[in-house]
Amino acid sequence: SSNQMWGGRFANGPDAIMEAINASIGFDKRMAAQDIAGSRAHAAMLGATGIVEPSDAEAMGEGLLTVLSEIETGNFAFSTALEDIHMNVEARLKEIIGEPAGRLHTGRSRNDQVATDFKLWVRDQLDASEAGLLALIRALLDQAEAGADWVMPGFTHLQTAQPVTWGHHMMAYVEMFGRDLSRVRDARARMNESPLGAAALAGTSFPIDRHMTAEALGFDRPAANSLDAVSDRDFALEFLSTASICAMHLSRFAEELVIWSSAQFRFVALSDRFSTGSSIMPQKKNPDAAELIRAKVGRIFGANTALMMVMKGLPLAYSKDMQEDKEQVFDAADNLMLALAAMTGMVSDMTANRESLAQAAGSGFSTATDLADWLVRVLGLPFREAHHITGALVALAEAQKCDLPDLTLEDMRGVHADITADVFDVLGVENSVQSRISYGGTAPVRVREQIARWRALI
Ligand code: ARG
Numbered sequence: 001s002s003n004q005m006w007g008g009r010f011a012n013g014p015d016a017i018m019e020a021i022n023a024s025i026g027f028d029k030r031m032a033a034q035d036i037a038g039s040r041a042h043a044a045m046l047g048a049t050g051i052v053e054p055s056d057a058e059a060m061g062e063g064l065l066t067v068l069s070e071i072e073t074g075n076f077a078f079s080t081a082l083e084d085i086h087m088n089v090e091a092r093l094k095e096i097i098g099e100p101a102g103r104l105h106t107g108r109s110r111n112d113q114v115a116t117d118f119k120l121w122v123r124d125q126l127d128a129s130e131a132g133l134l135a136l137i138r139a140l141l142d143q144a145e146a147g148a149d150w151v152m153p154g155f156t157h158l159q160t161a162q163p164v165t166w167g168h169h170m171m172a173y174v175e176m177f178g179r180d181l182s183r184v185r186d187a188r189a190r191m192n193e194s195p196l197g198a199a200a201l202a203g204t205s206f207p208i209d210r211h212m213t214a215e216a217l218g219f220d221r222p223a224a225n226s227l228d229a230v231s232d233r234d235f236a237l238e239f240l241s242t243a244s245i246c247a248m249h250l251s252r253f254a255e256e257l258v259i260w261s262s263a264q265f266r267f268v269a270l271s272d273r274f275s276t277g278s279s280i281m282p283q284k285k286n287p288d289a290a291e292l293i294r295a296k297v298g299r300i301f302g303a304n305t306a307l308m309m310v311m312k313g314l315p316l317a318y319s320k321d322m323q324e325d326k327e328q329v330f331d332a333a334d335n336l337m338l339a340l341a342a343m344t345g346m347v348s349d350m351t352a353n354r355e356s357l358a359q360a361a362g363s364g365f366s367t368a369t370d371l372a373d374w375l376v377r378v379l380g381l382p383f384r385e386a387h388h389i390t391g392a393l394v395a396l397a398e399a400q401k402c403d404l405p406d407l408t409l410e411d412m413r414g415v416h417a418d419i420t421a422d423v424f425d426v427l428g429v430e431n432s433v434q435s436r437i438s439y440g441g442t443a444p445v446r447v448r449e450q451i452a453r454w455r456a457l458i
Pocket of ligand 1 (some may be wrong): 024045083110111114318320322323408
């Protein structure tokens with residue numbers, strides 16, 4: 001038999017394969033709450049404008065609440081023949097309230113309906129991302145505060161570069177996740193226009209009130225062009241690209257945690273709660289959460305690319321291709337929330353190994369730049385010459401299998417006769433980090449300044 005929602009011009013029902021490729025109920029049932037919220041706003045507006053009898057509108061609103069509670073309590077039989085969440089809800093409403101249910105779709109199409117539902121769903125995810133990012137930033141601020149003056153090596157090319165502070169390294173991630181937070185907020189502000197009332201693509205001849213439904217659903221205003229309103233998936237793409245950048249940050253941090261928790265580094269100990277063991281090697285404590293965060297990023301990037309590819313060739317307005325938007329966004333959102341929560345847990349629970357960090361900070365000739373700067377400041381040498389002399393001193397230390405502070409003054413004077421004993425002051429890592437007081441630098445006083453700024457901001 002033909003479809004009860006649109007089958008008027010059909011003599012036969014769809015082939016089983018047609019039904020299988022067409023149905024979205026398997027996944028779009030996740031938008032049930034949004035679909036019902038949208039329908040309730042639409043029904044109330046139909047009643048308020050006199051497009052339907054107020055009593056019918058009331059029956060729709062009540063009946064929709066019954067449908068919602070059936071779905072929420074697991075007492076709803078989803079039907080593949082009814083394709084999607086929109087028609088499943090409407091068909092059930094008909095069973096509950098009868099004839100008035102048939103008036104709900106007046107001045108509306110599934111095209112504006114699905115755009116509305118999906119926007120509401122994505123908007124919730126932006127709000128959840130904001131909460132997740134704030135929790136992670138707070139965990140990072142706590143770590144930064146605890147170790148604002150702990151020294152550790154800073155790297156470039158993963159080679160020891162200059163000493164930095166643990167607090168400074170944590171605060172670098174606060175900046176990154178802070179930008180993600182601002183992108184999430186921007187995306188939310190930009191996407192918050194209501195598609196409802198755009199109808200199929202051209203608007204409607206019924207005297208609907210789009211401002212009323214927009215307001216009821218928490219949108220700032222109705223979308224201004226009906227063609228755009230039903231064909232726009234920018235909001236989903238903006239969520240996915242924002243999620244991708246955030247996931248990239250999570251992945252870089254996860255990579256550092258994997259390295260830092262290794263026996264070769266021992267910079268951090270991850271908690272038992274966020275580690276796993278090996279079934280054969282009894283000594284193992286593996287950073288699986290960090291590895292999985294690093295890996296899940298691939299799915300999020302994939303979702304972003306997949307939806308870009310779905311959208312890039314579509315003429316206006318709606319095409320069924322757009323039904324493929326949801327699974328990508330659902331999967332990316334689930335994995336982003338999980339990754340944010342896991343990272344927040346790891347960061348809150350991890351213990352930085354202050355001794356290992358300090359020991360590593362002092363090795364690898366990490367204060368060579370401080371030495372070169374001393375030659376400039378005290379002896380008045382041009383920086384290039386100071387760089388060359390320091391290089392020779394590093395080579396000398398390397399030949400003696402020692403670090404820069406282990407050279408004798410005599411050794412140093414063999415390379416440059418004017419060097420004096422107070423050079424040793426700048427070769428210590430503590431002095432090195434204390435001296436980097438330029439704005440945004442690693443000196444503990446600067447780090448604490450930034451922690452205070454962020455605490456006040458969030
Ligand atoms: N299930 C569809 C989707 O997710 C709903 C919109 C269907 N619109 C239509 N004209 N067939 O996109």
